[in-house]
Amino acid sequence: MSAPPEPAVQTVELKKTYPAAGPRPEVPAVRGIDLDVPRGEFFGLLGPNGAGKSTTIGMLTTLVVPTGGTARVSGLDVVKDAVEIKRRIGVVSQNNTLDSDLTAAENLEFRGRFFGLSARDARRRADELMELFGLTEHRKGNPFEMSGGQAKRVMICRALMHGPEVLFLDEPTAGLDPQTRTNLWEVLRGLQAGGQTILLTTHYMEEAEALCDRVAVVDHGRLLAAGTVDELKNAAGADTVITVAYDAPAPDQIHKLADRAGISKVEVNEGRVRVFAIEPGDILGELVALGNAAGVGVTDASQLRPSLETVFLALTGREYRD
Numbered sequence: 001m002s003a004p005p006e007p008a009v010q011t012v013e014l015k016k017t018y019p020a021a022g023p024r025p026e027v028p029a030v031r032g033i034d035l036d037v038p039r040g041e042f043f044g045l046l047g048p049n050g051a052g053k054s055t056t057i058g059m060l061t062t063l064v065v066p067t068g069g070t071a072r073v074s075g076l077d078v079v080k081d082a083v084e085i086k087r088r089i090g091v092v093s094q095n096n097t098l099d100s101d102l103t104a105a106e107n108l109e110f111r112g113r114f115f116g117l118s119a120r121d122a123r124r125r126a127d128e129l130m131e132l133f134g135l136t137e138h139r140k141g142n143p144f145e146m147s148g149g150q151a152k153r154v155m156i157c158r159a160l161m162h163g164p165e166v167l168f169l170d171e172p173t174a175g176l177d178p179q180t181r182t183n184l185w186e187v188l189r190g191l192q193a194g195g196q197t198i199l200l201t202t203h204y205m206e207e208a209e210a211l212c213d214r215v216a217v218v219d220h221g222r223l224l225a226a227g228t229v230d231e232l233k234n235a236a237g238a239d240t241v242i243t244v245a246y247d248a249p250a251p252d253q254i255h256k257l258a259d260r261a262g263i264s265k266v267e268v269n270e271g272r273v274r275v276f277a278i279e280p281g282d283i284l285g286e287l288v289a290l291g292n293a294a295g296v297g298v299t300d301a302s303q304l305r306p307s308l309e310t311v312f313l314a315l316t317g318r319e320y321r322d
């Protein structure tokens, strides 16, 4: 019997501390992350700015050297087998790294030639990919005169020229308008349907929810949780979260809500109240009424249905957009 295929990505206690530079102290950007991504999976690294996502993807794509732990991609070690890994992966970085001296098609063909395709095969593959990505009419366009969404699609095509085993995308839809973002989602879903393993980083909750089979939530260089979106919701935050900000300390009666069936937790911090509820009913209305009765006004209120956002809240005690 043949051995089971190596996972696409596997890390154990992976760490990166950037050294101190001048007055800046060292930065422990990634503090021991374990990941396991099987082949064919669409995996998301989700976290706010500065969480350590780009550093992690940098280590997996051999651009950043780890300072601790191990990382394997397609069964190869990111430090010892860096050259071979580069042949087997495709990388789409945050910024436009296309060559402005070349047309979109030439950018692709050049990459194909670099990876050993004949001129004819490189042209054929570039044409196929550009057609698949709806770029045919832009094949002669300058990549820096295109829209952000078009340029990103060219970058994805370029990363696919040599048929990589794993495609890494760092914040692929950052800065794109919502329509362009959802178009790109369709493209990525199509790729996965064709068997492509994809690992992306994102700080958009809805992006991770919309695309990923599994998600790892990272914050301050640590893994907070990993699993399917449903698993994460069930483990950490299947509740609706109702938040109210009063213009004075919250009325005392609010603490009593915690005893009610269907309410899992009540947090009170001065004038800010957060209720985690399985059955939200009209708790929001009640919180406003309790404030009115105590002569306290409401300055802000929100109700979040169970989502990765509520998971993040439950895991960190902080709102995701903090």
Ligand SMILES: Nc1ncnc2c1ncn2[C@@H]1O[C@H](COP(=O)(O)OP(=O)(O)OP(=O)(O)O)[C@@H](O)[C@H]1O
Pocket (backbone or CB within 6 Å): 018, 027, 028, 029, 047, 048, 049, 050, 051, 052, 053, 054, 055, 056, 203
């Ligand atoms: N080359 C570097 N030298 C020193 N510190 C760095 C370097 N690159 C990143 N950092 C720091 O490491 C931490 C993690 O950064 P990283 O870019 O990995 O996070 P991120 O989750 O990808 O955030 P973003 O979404 O903003 O890219 C941050 O504090 C950042 O300032």
